Amino acid sequence: MLYIIIFILKILENALGTLRLIIVSNGKKIEGAVLNFMLSIVWVISTSMVVIDNNIYKVLVFAFGSLIGSYCGSILEEKIALGNNMLFIVSKKHKLIKEKLKDLDYDNYYINDNILIIMTPRKKRKEVINLILKIDNKAKIISESAKQLVFK
Numbered sequence: 001m002l003y004i005i006i007f008i009l010k011i012l013e014n015a016l017g018t019l020r021l022i023i024v025s026n027g028k029k030i031e032g033a034v035l036n037f038m039l040s041i042v043w044v045i046s047t048s049m050v051v052i053d054n055n056i057y058k059v060l061v062f063a064f065g066s067l068i069g070s071y072c073g074s075i076l077e078e079k080i081a082l083g084n085n086m087l088f089i090v091s092k093k094h095k096l097i098k099e100k101l102k103d104l105d106y107d108n109y110y111i112n113d114n115i116l117i118i119m120t121p122r123k124k125r126k127e128v129i130n131l132i133l134k135i136d137n138k139a140k141i142i143s144e145s146a147k148q149l150v151f152k
Contacts, residue, residue, distance in 0.1 A: 002049065006058060007065040009046035013039060014069025018077055026082045027147075081122035086146035089116040089132055091139035097132055104128070119146055 016039045024032035046065075050058045091097060094116045106118050106128065120128050125143065132139050 003057065003061045006046055006049050007061050007068075009042050009049075010062055010065025011069035011072055013042040013046060014066055015073040015076055016042065018070070018073025019080070022077050022080065022082055081125075083122050084146045084148070085120055085122050085125045086144045087118045087120060087125070087128065087132075088142040088144070089118065089139055090114050090141075091116070091132070091136045093136040093139070097135050097139075100131060100135060101128065104131075119148075 016035055020032050020035035020039060023035060046062065050062045089097060092114060094114055098116060101118060106120055118128060129141055129143075132141060
């Protein structure tokens, strides 16, 4: 039973750690601090269960829980998809793409004759890319993480 508890706590710890990193990198400092508080509690409990005695099986369960927790955290990050992406689209059909995207309320503008830049929430990135590829399946799309700058 102790092995299962260690395993679950490590999964929880790593998933919370991944989530905290994402939240802090998106500017949510208070939420990140609260998650770090919870993360610390889970870490102390799980680590103390392993360090108390020299049981190699506890260490292995601890490490395996860490592996699974890291993977679960990555999946969780994809599902939450906080933040924005900047899409750079090179297409001869950029005018048609712009018209279609206007209906979806995306900020976009031209740089030159064939390049369109679109800021989109990460959650809608696939939807936007699919729409672009329906219009022009030869379009070149570059995606970059983006953050809106606010000057006071």
